[in-house]
Amino acid sequence: MRRLLILGGLSAFGPLSIDMYLPALPRMAGDFQASDTTVQLTLTAFVVGLAAGQIVAGPLSDSFGRRRPLLAGLGLYIAGSIAAAVSPGVELLIAARSVQALGAAAGIVIARAAVRDLYTGTAMTKFFSLLLLVNGLAPILAPVLGGQLLTFTSWRGVFVVLTAFGALLLGAVAFALPEPLPAERRHPARLGGVLRTYWHLLTDRTFLGYALTAGLNFAALFAYISGSSFALQDVYRLSPQEYSVVFGLNGVGIVLAGQLNGWLVGRFPERTLLRAGLTVSTVAGLATLAATTMRLPLPALLIPLLLMVSCIGIISPNASSLALAGHARTAGSASALLGVLQFAIGGIATPLVGLGGAGTAVPMTAVMAGFGVLALLSFATLAVSPDQRDFRSAAGRR
Template sequence: MTAATADVTPARPRTLRYALILGGLSAFAPLSIDMYLPALPTMVEDLHSSDATLQVTLTGFIIGLALGQLVIGPVSDAMGRRKPLLAGLALYAVMSVLCALSPSAGLLVGFRLLQAIGAAAGVVIARAIVRDLYSGTAMTKFFSMLMLVSGLAPILAPVVGGQLLRATSWRGVFVVLTVFGAALLLAAAFALPEPLPPQRRRSARFGATLRNYWSLLRDRSFLGYALAAGLMFAGLFAYVSASSFVLQDVYGLSPQQFSLVFGANGVGIVLAGQINGRLVGRFFRERTLLATGLTLSTVGGLGVLLAAVFALPLPALLIPLVLLVSSIGLVMPNASSLALAEHPHNAGSASALLGVMQFVIGGMATPLVSIGGAASAVPMGTVMASFAVAAVVVFRTMTRPVRT
């Protein structure tokens, strides 16, 4: 990293406050995507709609999330982080209320699209704020700290949604998301000062924004780190979408046993993230830890595939599965830090591309897993192993060490 971006470490109380707020902002997307999935069958009946139409509410959210990040990232580079963030959080809270009150599937699709644009503000600006406040090893350590909150979100959201449905309807799930968005709006308004001074802001004109994105896409190293993170995210998507069928229908686990396995993997992500924060800068560089995480994920993915192909006992599947899922805690902090390291003056745009790649590539995993059906663990193992191997190939062929 350049001398102008030497490590910055704020005081401990502020660090904890930022970690809680930015971790919550980072969790917007997985919570909003996964928490209501267990309610889809009842929503079909309640809204007198079809499975295909209700699936569009998920597709619409993904589209809104991608477009929202691409727009809000450059806007935050020009206006500062607070105004776009507060506007996005307010939009998210209002749209969550309208989702809860939605009388039809068609309106729900529209509300979900707008809800996603609000959520995009939290996701993209959270990463940009980390780059504004930190650099070098301090940035990687902070991304590792965020794994305490954001790492658990994609794993536990479906479990939380399922438990909520025992006490309320699908509309209650959106009420909970409303409360979550409103709480973060208040926290950001009163406890998150503007991190981007006026002298560091950039133009958000359309031409300048396109040139900025083109410059990032031509940066081979940035693109390599972003693609590696996206491919790992796809492996996580494959696990989230297929593991319930594999572990319950194929291996015979009860819902309670599946929840324990699901939760244990979530804890594995968090522990790996905290180990990463302890090791980085003290014993290893970010690039070394990223390579280690990618290697572990590949070993885990191939182990899952072998266990599935040869119909090995459950422990032979669970051990490499834990290894692969937990490696997310090593990969994501280091890949994010290295991707953003050399882009301090357009962190919003760089964060937007980083996030879009994660969700676009990650979204490919679910249909790929479903092609093979749910009667075997082989489709899940094949997809997870393939994305893990692809991430290693991208890392080795496209990235280079960050300048020091």
């Protein structure tokens, strides 16, 4: 339980640091007398820093062990959070968010690599499913917590809370998380070796197939996160309170699906569960597109939307486990590339949703359905099973 809480907290850095301060963006724009677009750069800076930080933290953790880079990353996160809380201008806030993101990236990538160090096979998939119970609650609770904080403090108080969260995890890692990577499994972090490792991963069809499957499915989730507020409130006329209930129920769906996946793993192969999750997600995504295109009543949208979003709880742990399964010696680098692909592909979804303009929910559901179909195609064409890979290798040798 202690290990689960620590690794879950580390992997929740992203949603907590993004979602908790979203309700404060309008106030920040007013305080800094800056445009909404300028203030939104604080979010862009965090996402970019999160991707860049994973690329660096992953190989470092393969070389120096997980604890030292993780402690350094947590120190960076705390420093960035403090700087954000006291920033006198939006430019310094953007810089502080970049530092904060670099530290958060270490927590996310090393938590995933540590799971690979400690577990294999179905045990690894089960633990990834359990992590959803912890970090799956973060995107549900973070906006609510951020909104409540704003009732008695300014937006700076949000960053004070994030500072305290980072300090709590720093203490937990320092005193309660043993080093999961033995010294004999480490290797030097030379630039040439790191680049060769990343090239090997990018040319490994099995890893790339599962990583793209996870990334494309993550992009569908990004489309939902970026577009659902406008689609459900502006088009379907939900109140902010009603929208928060829908958003929360979908988040609960992810958590429950993750726990169902943990129960099913071992009874069914991970590939079978992943295929089922992708199939249901794709069908549900097409149903949401049909509902918005045909202007069907709201329940016709909300039911398949809940199904599609919930499938993240099945797709994510199985795709992550299968992607990392064959890379024990380079788990940090593999975890980093897995995370970067998710955020890079997911980042494409937000502007695509915006291209359709306001006053319609079709762009959101079209992007969700499109990425869902691409995720299923990636799985079917690239993500070969171990048996298929062995067969093809043997055929090549003949």
